[in-house]
Amino acid sequence: MLPDGFYQFFSFLRAITSPATKFEGVVGDGREKALLKHVLISADNDSPDSVLEAVNDFCKRTWLMCIGDEKGALLDSCVLHRNPRVALELGAYCGYSATRIASQMKEPASMLISLEMNATNVDTARQLINHAGLSSRVRVINGVLSEKLQELRNILNSLKTNIFEFVFIDHNKDSYLSDFLLLKENGLIGKGTVIVADNMKFPGSPKYRRYLRKHSEEFETVELKCAFEYISWLPDSLMVSTWK
Template sequence: MWLLALSVPLLPAIVMVYSRYRVKVATLCQQALAWALRLMRGRVCVKSAHAFVFSNCTHGKVNSVLETFDLYARTHPSLCIGPEIGEVLDEVVRRVRPLRVLEFGTHCGYSSVRLLRLLPPAGRLITVELDPVTADLGEEVILVSGFKHSQFQVLTCSSAEAIPRLHSLLGPDAGTSEGVDLVLMDHDPQQYLPDLLALEREQLLCPSGCSVLLIKRKQRAEDFRGVLNHIRGRTDCYSIKTELQCLMEIFYRKESTI
């Protein structure tokens, strides 16, 4: 009762604040709810997909793992890019023939497996996943596919935290000092441009040529506008190689200053 008595004099101020900021408050509430739902659905989806693949695939057989993922995705919501985008990804990997690949967004490990199976024996994948549960499940799927830790590394952190660490992870070995040859971005689309700029700043894109693949998951057009504007403003080193409804490939090459 005393709380009610105290709140009565404040009602006019509460009504005024609400009427002035109700749109912003409602928008913030909707964004928070959407973020929470995405996180919950993502975890549930990854756990369910992992359990299905783990139980039904032939362990150690890459094609069996991918086919089991595709089978699961026919009847369940999934974060896998699927065979259609996967085939485009395969074509790019075969054309680029990368030695060092960077992936943002491990998810259930599907894309990681597709990438690893086409890399040469000396090739290596670094894949970044923000959620620890998802990262662990994705790593298990990669191992179940028959790959070893010497061929890949899963970083459990944000892309912004991962990028400054990549120089030390790539190491001083021959062929790694020039950065990565292929980047797959399948994480938060709002991070695509900041992460691309960070990779440039850290000189992690191979100057002789690096393909950057941006996965489109029903995002709004404005989510890619910043990336497109940046590319169009840097025609000296960027070009659009492939542009599909579900995927965009941009090519980076830094002109020699010698």
């Protein structure tokens, strides 16, 4: 029997070379469905930690593009440090990072909105988040930011605020800068908002990085070095930017 790492490496290669991963947000071999089944069977109900552990366990053999445990712990500390009441995620996938973020939001009546372009992923994420007991504090919306601006404004109004205090960007790497600018130009983020961007080393988002470097008087940015999700030898980083 071959070690789990062997299967994991080939499932990683399959995922990063599959056009469906980039264009549809699923690898195309049913692994997301298998993950959900594994979580529903093996994780305790109403336990975010148990759900996260079940996903991490699954990913030891089958690689998935969830943020993973090492980077996830850095994301947790960013959320805890900013302590947002209202947060936004771009790219829910199966709901792993949404579960992490929501479980670290300690303000009463806190709310995470997660935007996801793929309807099947939306369904998977909702079921995973529901199993973790967090569905009253996470709303997964199907769509892309440019088409959901008014809906987001309405949600912010209903939560009696104007801006997202925390944003996690983890969707299409070519859309990081354009969606960040959409949030900024539409007033959905503001002074004090913390924006965390994943995969800034691998595969990277050069235009977003250049923008933050050029606008350092407006955004204070630190880069947190870490390994890529579930692949310990592949360097990656999170960029954490605060609107001054």
